[in-house]
Amino acid sequence: MLNAAAAERNKEPILAVLRASVNTERYLQALEISSGTGQHVTHFAQALPNIIWQPSEYDQQSMASIEAYRAHYQLRNVKPVIHLDASLPYQYWGGIQPQSLDLVVNINMIHISPFACTEGLFKGAGAVLKPQGLLLTYGPYAVNGHITPQSNIDFDYSLRQRNPEWGLRDISLLSAISQKHGLFMEKIIDMPANNKCLLFRKESLV
Numbered sequence: 189m190l191n192a193a194a195a196e197r198n199k200e201p202i203l204a205v206l207r208a209s210v211n212t213e214r215y216l217q218a219l220e221i222s223s224g225t226g227q228h229v230t231h232f233a234q235a236l237p238n239i240i241w242q243p244s245e246y247d248q249q250s251m252a253s254i255e256a257y258r259a260h261y262q263l264r265n266v267k268p269v270i271h272l273d274a275s276l277p278y279q280y281w282g283g284i285q286p287q288s289l290d291l292v293v294n295i296n297m298i299h300i301s302p303f304a305c306t307e308g309l310f311k312g313a314g315a316v317l318k319p320q321g322l323l324l325t326y327g328p329y330a331v332n333g334h335i336t337p338q339s340n341i342d343f344d345y346s347l348r349q350r351n352p353e354w355g356l357r358d359i360s361l362l363s364a365i366s367q368k369h370g371l372f373m374e375k376i377i378d379m380p381a382n383n384k385c386l387l388f389r390k391e392s393l394v
């Protein structure tokens with residue numbers, strides 16, 4: 189069971205956004221993309237038992253950690269982890285069916301992965317969400333070409349030093365990509381430590 193300090197800090201604020209944004213009465217199907225250690229999915233699953241969670245990861249060590257969390261908490265509403273590369277089309281996402289999900293959650297991946305993962309995330313979410321389904325992303329973002337405060341500018345610089353394909357993405361760019369795939373940005377929520385939650389709604393067919 190790996191432990192990420194950031195996940196421990198942000199799991200409760202993100203849960204508060206989920207509580208306010210999703211139906212807590214009806215059974216819902218959710219996919220988490222890049223579940224990391226498994227701390228988030230097990231926290232959310234305990235707090236929101238009406239949601240059936242599908243964790244996923246790209247990294248094998250993280251997949252093992254997610255399974256260790258699952259074994260520890262014995263949660264009936266968390267499915268076994270699947271391998272998922274967000275840059276690939278949804279047809280490679282471990283059998284996730286089109287228009288089968290109410291919720292897709294993606295925390296702290298967009299800025300720490302190549303841009304192909306961001307594009308794949310929106311394209312895939314547009315396909316696997318039901319009409320009116322929700323995509324929640326969390327992380328630090330640029331706003332209209334500006335990054336604030338200085339700590340996020342420094343973070344962006346350090347990410348690009350580690351990998352030129354990484355870095356904070358602009359919210360307006362994400363909004364434009366989401367529209368290309370049948371989603372629209374519904375809400376921007378300021379979160380602690382200069383992060384944000386972005387909520388994207390899949391457009392209805394009617």
Ligand SMILES: C[S@@+](CC[C@H](N)C(=O)[O-])C[C@H]1O[C@@H](n2cnc3c(N)ncnc32)[C@H](O)[C@@H]1O
Nearest residue numbers: 195222223224246247273274275295296297301
């Ligand atoms: C900073 S970690 C965040 C993990 C977790 N969501 C959290 O907040 O603790 C970034 C995650 O992106 C994942 N990742 C990197 N490339 C990916 C890809 N191509 N598809 C899906 N996830 C990827 C990594 O394996 C890692 O778990």
